[in-house]
Amino acid sequence: MAFYINSYEQYTEDYTRALLNPEEFWADIANNFEWSQSWDKVLEYDFSEGRNQWFINAKLNITINCLDRHAAATPDKLAICWEANSPETPNRQYTYKELLDRVCQVANGLKSKGIVKGDRVCIYMPMIPELLISVLACARIGAVHSVVFGGFSPKALAERMQQAEAKMLITSDVAYRGEKVIDILTAARVAYQISPTAKQMLIFDRSGEGKTYPEQSFSDFDSVANAQSTHCPAEIMDAEDMLFILYTSGSTGTPKGIVHTCGGYMVYTGYTFANVFQYKEKDVFFCTADIGWITGHSYMAYGALLNGATQLMYEGVPTYPDASRFWQLIEKHKVTHFYTAPTAIRALMALGDEYVQGWDLSTLKVLGSVGEPINEEAWHWYNEQVGKERCPIVDTWWQTETGGIMISTIAGISQSIPSWAGYPLVGVQMAIMDENGEEIHSNEADGALCLKTPIPSLLRTTYGDHNRCKNTYFSAYPNHYFTGDRAKRDAEGRYRIIGRMDDVLNVSGHRIGTAEVENVLNQHIEIVESAAVGYAHPIKGEAIAAFVIPFAPVEDKNKLFAELQFMISKEIGSFSKIETLVVVTGLPKTRSGKIMRRILKKILANEPDYGDISTLLNPEVVEEIAQQVSSLK
Numbered sequence: 001m002a003f004y005i006n007s008y009e010q011y012t013e014d015y016t017r018a019l020l021n022p023e024e025f026w027a028d029i030a031n032n033f034e035w036s037q038s039w040d041k042v043l044e045y046d047f048s049e050g051r052n053q054w055f056i057n058a059k060l061n062i063t064i065n066c067l068d069r070h071a072a073a074t075p076d077k078l079a080i081c082w083e084a085n086s087p088e089t090p091n092r093q094y095t096y097k098e099l100l101d102r103v104c105q106v107a108n109g110l111k112s113k114g115i116v117k118g119d120r121v122c123i124y125m126p127m128i129p130e131l132l133i134s135v136l137a138c139a140r141i142g143a144v145h146s147v148v149f150g151g152f153s154p155k156a157l158a159e160r161m162q163q164a165e166a167k168m169l170i171t172s173d174v175a176y177r178g179e180k181v182i183d184i185l186t187a188a189r190v191a192y193q194i195s196p197t198a199k200q201m202l203i204f205d206r207s208g209e210g211k212t213y214p215e216q217s218f219s220d221f222d223s224v225a226n227a228q229s230t231h232c233p234a235e236i237m238d239a240e241d242m243l244f245i246l247y248t249s250g251s252t253g254t255p256k257g258i259v260h261t262c263g264g265y266m267v268y269t270g271y272t273f274a275n276v277f278q279y280k281e282k283d284v285f286f287c288t289a290d291i292g293w294i295t296g297h298s299y300m301a302y303g304a305l306l307n308g309a310t311q312l313m314y315e316g317v318p319t320y321p322d323a324s325r326f327w328q329l330i331e332k333h334k335v336t337h338f339y340t341a342p343t344a345i346r347a348l349m350a351l352g353d354e355y356v357q358g359w360d361l362s363t364l365k366v367l368g369s370v371g372e373p374i375n376e377e378a379w380h381w382y383n384e385q386v387g388k389e390r391c392p393i394v395d396t397w398w399q400t401e402t403g404g405i406m407i408s409t410i411a412g413i414s415q416s417i418p419s420w421a422g423y424p425l426v427g428v429q430m431a432i433m434d435e436n437g438e439e440i441h442s443n444e445a446d447g448a449l450c451l452k453t454p455i456p457s458l459l460r461t462t463y464g465d466h467n468r469c470k471n472t473y474f475s476a477y478p479n480h481y482f483t484g485d486r487a488k489r490d491a492e493g494r495y496r497i498i499g500r501m502d503d504v505l506n507v508s509g510h511r512i513g514t515a516e517v518e519n520v521l522n523q524h525i526e527i528v529e530s531a532a533v534g535y536a537h538p539i540k541g542e543a544i545a546a547f548v549i550p551f552a553p554v555e556d557k558n559k560l561f562a563e564l565q566f567m568i569s570k571e572i573g574s575f576s577k578i579e580t581l582v583v584v585t586g587l588p589k590t591r592s593g594k595i596m597r598r599i600l601k602k603i604l605a606n607e608p609d610y611g612d613i614s615t616l617l618n619p620e621v622v623e624e625i626a627q628q629v630s631s632l633k
């Protein structure tokens with residue numbers, strides 16, 4: 001059986017095969033990877049308990065598949081070319097052999113600091129090669145990495161470090177983002193100091209200033225790595241051993257640590273990278289996501305390297321020094337595959353076509369979109385201005401929890417339609433549920449998007465609390481995994497993702513829980529209660545409106561707004577800042593006291609069909625809030 005899907009016919013054949021005999025199908029795909037020991041059984045699962053396990057008793061190390069295989073076959077092939085934030089800084093390159101050597105040195109460095117298999121290591125770094133190298137170094141020795149996006153606040157980092165019981169933190173002294181130089185070390189130091197389990201900190205000298213640190217437990221990243229051998233045997237892992245934890249926001253409580261394991265995650269990310277993007281040997285893949293999010297994990301750190309791909313890694317922002325930076329990088333590095341988020345496309349589109357014109361983008365073959373629904377206008381701009389109407393667009397729908405792409409067209413093989421993600425990939429069985437929790441069997445459907453059977457990279461648990469995993473994902477619809485999204489399906493079986501059904505916001509492709517934002521707002525001394533609600537925003541996709549009830553009339557709303565923004569930056573990170581502040585005397589509530597966010601959403605969207613509000617505890621506030629909102633416009 002072929003690993004690559006080469007035609008639409010093959011896609012349908014493979015789809016049917018995986019449907020009828022998933023274990024046989026995935027065993028065939030898994031045989032394209034290197035294992036130290038094969039499996040006794042491909043799959044065991046019980047969705048009623050929120051459990052799925054793949055490649056039972058198989059042994060492997062994912063870095064052998066990402067690095068050693070290619071370092072042996074094509075040692076001089078370029079693995080990574082890194083471009084710094086500033087175009088003046090020379091780029092840095094690693095061939096597969098060089099990347100393997102450096103990963104081994106860092107892995108030995110981690111060992112020299114007492115890190116052993118199963119230990120959790122948090123990584124809080126900008127987009128520099130050392131971030132990728134640290135991730136792979138952990139995987140090399142069986143340590144569990146938990147990358148925390150560099151835009152999170154020290155408090156958010158500390159929470160994640162504490163929950164993961166991290167033994168080590170890897171960071172850098174500064175981070176460069178556009179014009180800004182961010183003192184990431186101060187944030188890291190604060191988090192480190194309040195994390196009881198953390199015993200070591202490795203600091204990469206990004207500024208090149210050669211700083212020294214008085215703390216005994218702080219070490220310079222390069223000094224530790226340079227002293228080590230370039231040989232580090234890969235720790236042989238069980239397929240179900242943890243590979244990483246990645247924290248993500250949900251509708252309630254603190255962020256959940258999504259757990260992915262070694263075997264299934266490798267098979268699924270490797271397979272989907274090759275097929276969705278139709279990556280071929282000499283292609284150059286450029287994913288603009290940060291490794292702090294799942295896209296960077298699955299399709300930069302793992303999926304691409306599993307396929308021996310050459311990648312461009314970029315440290316900075318799309319608009320620095322100006323809005324042509326991406327296009328200039330594509331021209332310079334002859335990029336063939338470009339994978340970005342709709343929010344970046346909309347932001348660049350808004351700045352004008354002149355930035356994208358005049359660059360040689362003729363090497364591009366495939367364009368990808370991820371993270372949020374792509375609106376038709378942005379889709380067409382991407383297609384015309386970037387792809388020059390000759391590059392298929394893959395609109396890839398998936399989640400931190402699914403580990404890999406679930407619904408997408410296959411580049412050049414299935415036809416893409418603007419704003420429609422397309423068909424489920426091979427091995428993926430989706431279901432759409434109606435309001436009564438029943439599956440809608442007719443092709444045309446609109447409802448809650450669920451997964452019927454597991455895929456190899458579906459989350460295994462939420463770290464430290466399996467009940468949370470079971471209750472969040474596997475209880476709303478018995479024997480199904482619930483995605484949290486609403487979707488439509490057309491007569492041909494294509495899917496269009498409408499957005500979240502739960503209290504999760506998607507601001508510029510970043511997932512934020514309304515509860516997390518409200519927790520911060522409620523800590524302000526003047527605020528009694530609050531509700532954070534998302535509304536459509538032309539660039540961000542969704543923006544946050546905060547409805548707040550103050551103890552006493554607010555005298556200076558601008559001051560309150562600034563204070564709330566400061567608190568959000570401090571507690572979560574600037575990417576969670578609110579866009580609109582609405583001061584109200586009450587929030588619409590059910591008689592049992594639940595805030596009716598649905599009504600607030602309708603008010604923000606200027607859709608006055610609020611439904612029956614007479615059963616509310618306080619129907620009179622609805623009109624008052626609507627007036628407040630319209631006076632803001």
Ligand code: PRX
Nearest residue numbers: 370371372373395396397398399400497511
């Ligand atoms: O609502 C969906 C949206 O992003 C959510 C997952 O967010 P996260 O775990 O941070 O992963 C983002 C990168 C995979 C989903 O529940 N989403 C993701 N991709 C798309 C999307 N919505 C529409 N279209 C997409 N292509």
